[in-house]
Amino acid sequence: MVFFKRKSQIQPSSKTNLSLSSSMGSMTQSQLNTIISDMLSLPQAGNSCEVMCRDNPITNAGKRKQLLKMLIIVLLPMGILVGMMGNVFISVVKNYYEATGIRTSLFFSVELGQMMRYLQRERDMSALYVGAIGKDTKDYLLRRYPDTDAALANMSQWPVRLANIRTEFQSKDKFLVYLNRHRYQLDQQNRTSKQEMEFYTSVIEIFMSWLYEIVSESRTGAVWKTLVAYQEIIVASEYIGRERGMGITYFARGGFETKEDYLLFLEAQINSNITFQSCKRYSELAYQIYEDQLKTKATxxxxxxxxxxxxxxxxxxxxxxxxxxxxxxxxxMTYYQETVRETQKKLAEKIDSQLSLREEEDLEVIISISCIFGVVMVICPLVILGVFKLTVQIQSYSLSIANRTKALNKEKKRTDTLLYQMLPKSVAERLKNNEIIEAEHYSEATIFFSDIVGFTKIAASSSPYQVVDMLNSLYMCFDQRIELYDVYKVETIGDAYMVVSGVPRKNGQRHAAEIGIMALDLVRTVKDLEIPHVPGMTFSLRTGCHTGPVVAGVVGTKMPRYCLFGDTVNTASKMESLGMANKVHISQTTRDILFTIDGFMIEERFDEVVQVREREREV
Known part of the structure; x- marks a missing residue:
């Protein structure tokens, strides 16, 4: 046996950083947030997209972001739905007003056609009167004036166009004055039939330009082609009127005065036929109505x-x-023109019925969408309020879970700390995972035993509370010091203190040096440690170390203990019992390992105390 005299200069192992205090105590708010983030699988900084999409509900900023996102999730589909409905609503309202505008234009075009019809008759009679002046023709003409004036008075509107440079068309009153002036000057001026035709034709052409503008403004309507066909019928009626007027002049005079009059007659006839063909191209319905009217008047x-x-x-x-x-x-020709007018009238009724039906459908859609809007405006605040309350409840529940998690984590730390004091951490983790812990053989480990010199006398003169207080202060000091080394505290029995190195974590041959340095540290520390209830008196420590093979395993289920078995344990205990106060007593195997490590001074021991104790043991 050898006696370990002096501590070497070897530094403690890296276990210094693994102090017990690092795993104790409550967590800070930032640590709690980190734990909750891990529990909720929240992304850490680095992925900006995921960070924007997910938040910690236990922080104020996270609460606000989460509430905002919940509202967005609910309101976004509602907003899209409202937007789509609004778009449909605007489109339907636009179609409704467009149909209303087309109907208004259609009514005006009917009035305009009526006005043109009476102007055509007045033109024919005026041309006849000028061409064959007589009492009969004068009567024909005078009967036409009141009809024209009545048609003018019945017009619901009088569109004024800025591009119209003729001031006599700026209002109905000005036009009526202009027309009456022409009538009164008919006998005073020497006019020809051609001049009369040209006068009335120029007036009718102004009205026809208004008709073209009305149809052009309604180009976006669904009935635009039918409106164009309707317009073509009115234009055809005008050309028929021109043909009728030229024919009256022909028969009243017995022929045309000039070749130009004949050409004008042919032009009116040809344009009438072309206009009918154009009407057929735009609307088969219009031409079909015209054909049906002619069938009823075959002669x-x-x-x-x-x-x-x-x-x-x-x-x-x-x-x-x-x-x-x-x-x-x-x-x-008038009868024929009336047939055309009937076609015009029936087509106008068809167009009006289509537009009326479309107006009704659009109005129903407008009312339906308005009702839906009203329901949405009522439900939307309720949904927002419900989402807000639900989010607040979720956040409150999250905060409650976070607080409970914090308390649970704190208790878990305490439980783990207590468990790690009873068992090695690696063994404890395997037990928590319900793994079977089998005994393990270690080929080499160093075991340390120590006890208090004179503990029996000290305990005999002390009360039980004083003994417990004394041992508690001593072992708390020992526990704090051994944290600096790569060792594991096995157990304490009375004043006996057992430590091992190399178990359960293998560290090569470092175990002997760790135990040696630790033993010197404890011996030096205990010299300065006073007995609590005996002022001025310090502890004396007897230690023993031995290196050899051991078997380690967990014993028991209700109160499991991590125990070491083998002759190495017994030998280490004997080394302690044969040791001297405040000296580190080591075996030959420990000495051989330390001898290979530079920095240790070892003295061989041989005295009477050892011999006496050995003989006593042999006996």
Whole structure:
């Protein structure tokens, strides 16, 4: 046996940083937030997208962000739905007002067509009166004036166009004054039929331009093509009126005065036919109505066709003037024009019924969407309030869970600390994972035993509370010091203190040096440690160390203990019992390992105390 005399210069192991105090105590708020973030699988800093999408609900900033995102999640679909409904609402309202505007334009076009119709008749009679001045023709003309004035008075509106440079068309009153002036000057001025035709035609062309503008403003309507066909019928009626007026002049005078008049007649006839073909191209419905009207009046076209051929074939020949023939031509052409007008009227009714139906449908949609908007405006605040309260409850629940988690974590730390004092940490972790702990053989480890010199006498002169207080202060000091070394405290029995190195964590041959340095540290520390209830008296420590193989394992289930077994334990205990006060007593195996490590001074021991104790043990 050898006697370990002096501590070497070898430094303690890195276990200094693994002090027990680092695992004790309550957590700070930042630590708690980190733990909660881990529990909730919240992303740490680094991924900006995930950080923006997820927040910690236990912080004030996290609460606000979470509440905002919850509201966005709820309100975003509602906002999209409201936006889509608003878009549909605006479109339907636009269609409704467009249909209303088209109907208004349609009514005005009917009034405008009526006005043009009476102007055409007045034009024909005026041309007839100028071409064949007589009492009968004068009566025909005077009967037309009141009809024209009544049609003018019945017009619901009078559109004033800035581009219209003719001041006489700025209002109905100005136009009526302009028209009456022409009528009164008819007998005072020497006018021709051609001039009368041109005058009234220029006036009708102004009204026709208004009609074109009305249809052009309604281009976006669904019935635009039908409106164009309706317009073409009105235009065709005007060309028929021109043809009728030229024909009256022809029969009243017995022929055309000039070749130009004949060409004007042909132009009116050809344009009338072309306009009808255009009407057919835009709307089959309009042309079908026209054909149906002609079928009911099959005998109408025969005399008109014959008289047209008569005019076309006698373009240069003169015939006897005949007011009766002229009136017959007028009556037939007027009847034919009325047929066209009936077509116009029925087509207007068809268009109006379509627009009316569309208005009703649009109005129903507007009312439905308005009701839905009203319901949404009522529900939306309730949803927002519900989401707000639900989010607040979730956040309160999260905070409650966080506080309980904090308390649970604190208790877990205390439990783990107590468990790690009873068992090695690696063994304790395996037990918590319900793993089976089997005994393990360690080929080499160093065991340390110590006890208090004269403990029996001290305990005999002390009360039990004083003994407990004394041992508690001593072992608290020992526990604090051994934290600096790579050792494991096995157990304490009375005044006996057992420590091992190399178990359960293997450290090569470092175990002997760790135990040696620790033993010297405890011996030096205990010299300065006074006995609490005996002032001025310090402790004396007897220690023993031995190195050898051991078997380690957990014993027991209700109160498991990590124990060491083998001759090495017994030998280490003998080394302690044979040791001297405040000296480190080591075995030969420990000495051999320390001898290979530079920095230790070892003295061999041989005295009577050892021999006496050995003989006593042999006996």
């Amino acid at each position: 109408l076209l025969a005399p008109i066709t014959n008289m047209r051929l008569m005019i076309r074939s006698n373009k240069s020949a003169k015939r006897n003037p005949s007011l009766e023939t002229a009136n017959y031509w007028f009556e037939n």
